[in-house]
Amino acid sequence: MSSWQIYSIGFAAQILFSARLIQQWLVSEKEKKVITPALFWQFSLFASFLLFVYGYLREDFSIMLGQAITYYIYIRNIQLQGDWKKIPTALKFFLHVFPIFIVIYSYNNNILDIHKLFNNENIPLWLLILGSTAQIIFNLRFIYQWIYSERMKSSILPLGFWILSLTGALMVLTYAIIRRDPVLFIGHIMGSVVYARNIIISRREKNHAS
DSSP states (O other), rough: OOOOHHHHHHHHHHHHHHHHHHHHHHHHHHTOOOOHHHHHHHHHHHHHHHHHHHHHHHOOOHHHHHHHHHHHHHHHHHHHTTTTOOOOOOHHHHHHHHHHHHHHHTTTEEEEHHHHHHHHHTHHHHHHHHHHHHHHHHHHHHHHHHHHHHHSSSSOHHHHHHHHHHHHHEEEEHHHHHHHHHHHHHHHHHHHHHHHHHHHHHOOOOHHHO
16 A cells, blocks of 8 residues: 555544644534534544554554554443444444454464564654553543543543643654654644633633632
């Protein structure tokens, strides 16, 4: 597969990620509080699917790690909002088994090709550690959000989610600049603005409530 085809997959993922943020931002600005529309999670799931494929094709472990952390959390939030049952059964099955299929496919003669992931000559060890740490921090926001939402019995994006989002995004942006990855760079430049704005909205909402 050519480089432009691989980048096309990555940019398609970032378009979906950006679309979810723009929609969530506009709805929140209108309501003067942080809102979690159903499309936010639907776009997130399909964008994560594409970005996982992009990371695999780029042989970039940190990207794959980031999506692996959040993939099933997206599914759970769709379930919490009651929209999962609206998805065709065949598609739900495919979405569930996709990450497992990729792991199985990654086996080469029954040996996981770890060398491809951890010894990419374009990603030195220190950069791999930076990228992986950035992805872990960035995607911890969804573990935090998941636990918070399960406790509240509703899909919610609390203030802590946006703080982790901005912190992680700035770290991933640093990684993208060093890695010269236009897909990550464009996605996280715009995302950082939206995360910062949601922090402001959340703080205002909290102050009005107190």
